[in-house]
Amino acid sequence: MTSETLLTLIFAYFALASVVFAVLVIMLRNPVQCALSLVGVVFHLAGIFILLRAEFLAAAHIIIYAGAIIVLFLFTMMLLNIGAVERVRQFHVQAPLAIVIGAILFLEFIVLTGATITIGAQGPHSPAWVAGQGGNVQALGQVLFRDYLLPFEVASVLLTAAVVGAIVLARQRPRRPRSSSEMGVSEWMAERYEKANVRSSNRPNSAEEIGD
Amino acid sequence: MIIPALEYYLVLGAALFIIGLLGVLVRRNLLIVFMSIELILLGANVTFVGFAVALDNMLGQAFVIFSLTVAAAEAAVGLAIIVALSRHRDTLNVDEINTLKG
Numbered sequence: 001m002t003s004e005t006l007l008t009l010i011f012a013y014f015a016l017a018s019v020v021f022a023v024l025v026i027m028l029r030n031p032v033q034c035a036l037s038l039v040g041v042v043f044h045l046a047g048i049f050i051l052l053r054a055e056f057l058a059a060a061h062i063i064i065y066a067g068a069i070i071v072l073f074l075f076t077m078m079l080l081n082i083g084a085v086e087r088v089r090q091f092h093v094q095a096p097l098a099i100v101i102g103a104i105l106f107l108e109f110i111v112l113t114g115a116t117i118t119i120g121a122q123g124p125h126s127p128a129w130v131a132g133q134g135g136n137v138q139a140l141g142q143v144l145f146r147d148y149l150l151p152f153e154v155a156s157v158l159l160t161a162a163v164v165g166a167i168v169l170a171r172q173r174p175r176r177p178r179s180s181s182e183m184g185v186s187e188w189m190a191e192r193y194e195k196a197n198v199r200s201s202n203r204p205n206s207a208e209e210i211g212d
Numbered sequence: 213m214i215i216p217a218l219e220y221y222l223v224l225g226a227a228l229f230i231i232g233l234l235g236v237l238v239r240r241n242l243l244i245v246f247m248s249i250e251l252i253l254l255g256a257n258v259t260f261v262g263f264a265v266a267l268d269n270m271l272g273q274a275f276v277i278f279s280l281t282v283a284a285a286e287a288a289v290g291l292a293i294i295v296a297l298s299r300h301r302d303t304l305n306v307d308e309i310n311t312l313k314g
Contacts, residue, residue: 007215015224022228022251026235031243038247041228045254048224052214052265057276061257064280069250069287073243076291080298091238092307098237102230109226113219123269130270143270144277155281162285169292172299 011051018044029090035073039066053127056137214265221262228255242297242304246290253283 021040028034042065049058092098125139133139144152214221228251235248257276264272298304 004215011216011220015220018224019227019231022231025247025251026231026239026244031241034244034247038250041251041254045258048221048258049261052221052261054261054265054273057257057261057273060277060280061254064284065250065254069284072287072291073247076294077243079295080304090240092240095238098234102234102237105233106226106230109230110223113222113226119218119263120267123267123271125270126268129268139270140273140277144274148271148274151278155278158285159281162288166288166292169289170295 007051011048014044014047014051018048031077032074035070035077038073039070042066042070053130053136055135056140214262218262218266221258221266225255225257225259225262228252228258231255240305240307242294242306242309245306246287246294249286249290250283253279 018041021037021044024037025034025041028037042061046058046062049055049061125143130136130139133142232248232251232253232255235251236245239245239248257279260272260276260279264270264276294304297309301309303309
């Protein structure tokens with residue numbers, strides 16, 4: 001068996017497995033199982049990246065997707081107590097239409113890739129150049145920190161904005177205490193009345209339930 | 213030169229993209245819609261790396277790092293929105309979330 005067929009077989013395994021796991025992500029009912037299938041997708045795509053000799057990106061995908069993003073998903077499910085929503089219908093009514101449109105779009109993709117695409121000229125970073133830098137990680141570092149340093153710094157601004165935004169969004173908004181002098185008497189009465197009502201209806205054995 | 217040919221990687225990326233798109237269109241659980249968006253980004257990443265290696269240009273691989281950054285930021289903000297939403301509405305069904313009112 002030549003090394004070329006071997007590499008093709010390995011590619012076929014990783015590609016098929018990632019597609020199967022991706023289908024599981026959108027088919028399974030339980031969101032926790034969906035998240036674990038997403039981990040499967042990411043791991044097999046990391047294998048694809050290693051096949052392409054992009055070792056750094058393979059490691060980065062496992063660390064960031066499986067290690068950070070999907071753990072974030074699982075934490076959110078824990079916070080929200082997801083089990084309760086499992087019973088409802090999972091798919092939209094227009095699902096068959098969406099599948100037909102998706103199949104057409106996929107066929108279109110395949111026709112386009114089968115057509116002769118004129119791809120651009122070969123870039124400067126040949127395998128020999130990458131080997132001269134000492135490997136994929138060093139080569140990527142050279143490109144990222146020499147030629148694309150400004151976009152890299154802008155990405156850090158984006159991450160900071162995302163962190164601040166996430167904290168602001170998920171924070172329990174504190175009830176602004178309104179002093180009674182700010183609101184009119186009728187409003188104050190209404191609020192008092194509402195509070196009293198809530199309190200009595202929340203109590204399990206309130207007077208009207210026990211009484212005759 | 214990459215083995216197998218570039219077209220295989222492009223078809224894989226397209227397949228992941230379409231599956232993610234179907235997930236966004238078909239599912240009613242907001243969390244799984246978000247996971248489908250991650251699938252779409254993964255399909256784009258495969259295409260980026262495939263072209264980067266086929267064209268001997270590292271920019272494609274550098275761009276995947278930015279794509280990862282955007283995916284992480286999107287997940288953080290999106291899940292924060294989901295948490296805030298489930299506090300207000302007590303549902304994650306996208307059919308019932310039909311108003312922008314908080």
